[in-house]
Amino acid sequence: MTGKRRRKFSVFIILAAVLISAVLLADSAVRTLYPLKYSELVQKYSEQYDLDPYLVFAIIKAESSFRHTAVSRKNARGLMQITEGTGKWSADSIGLKDYTADMLFDPETNINIGCWYLARLYYEFGDTDLVLAAYNAGSGNVSRWLKNKELSPSGETLDKIPFRETEKYLKKVRNNYLIYKKLYGNMF
Numbered sequence: 001m002t003g004k005r006r007r008k009f010s011v012f013i014i015l016a017a018v019l020i021s022a023v024l025l026a027d028s029a030v031r032t033l034y035p036l037k038y039s040e041l042v043q044k045y046s047e048q049y050d051l052d053p054y055l056v057f058a059i060i061k062a063e064s065s066f067r068h069t070a071v072s073r074k075n076a077r078g079l080m081q082i083t084e085g086t087g088k089w090s091a092d093s094i095g096l097k098d099y100t101a102d103m104l105f106d107p108e109t110n111i112n113i114g115c116w117y118l119a120r121l122y123y124e125f126g127d128t129d130l131v132l133a134a135y136n137a138g139s140g141n142v143s144r145w146l147k148n149k150e151l152s153p154s155g156e157t158l159d160k161i162p163f164r165e166t167e168k169y170l171k172k173v174r175n176n177y178l179i180y181k182k183l184y185g186n187m188f
Contacts (some may be wrong), residue, residue: 034179037066041111043188045188049119053188058176068107075102090116129170133161136169
């Protein structure tokens with residue numbers, strides 16, 4: 001190999017190493033923004049309630065950004081932002097003993113209840129977009145929207161969502177889900 005070829009080859013190797021490092025650094029930075037915190041709990045309750053764990057991660061990211069002490073304006077609590085009423089109903093349904101609303105700050109209790117509730121919504125609506133809309137706006141609202149021909153001509157899917165917050169929520173969770181799937185592939 002001549003000196004000129006050797007220099008070109010060296011430059012190529014250096015550029016390839018820089019490019020690979022940049023890609024790995026970018027991937028690492030994105031993984032920091034989209035972590036798999038509480039993965040054992042998410043996996044456990046996703047399996048128990050037959051849910052896609054990446055969807056659960058996407059919801060937690062959208063709801064609380066993984067802050068187990070998060071409280072919303074409507075007093076929804078914890079990682080999956082469960083309201084007191086939903087928490088009580090869910091705890092009774094799954095047989096949680098001595099339940100109190102403060103238990104919603106416990107990651108295991110919150111993920112258990114959140115996953116049970118998602119499974120319940122899947123049983124009711126069967127469609128992920130409807131489940132997410134109901135998780136955000138309430139199942140009563142989604143049921144009413146499905147009966148409204150302007151919002152749901154088919155009565156089975158929503159062509160329009162009248163709550164801007166819910167429409168934004170669906171986009172956010174869908175985006176989070178796609179990122180989780182791309183970053184972590186078939187890890188679960």
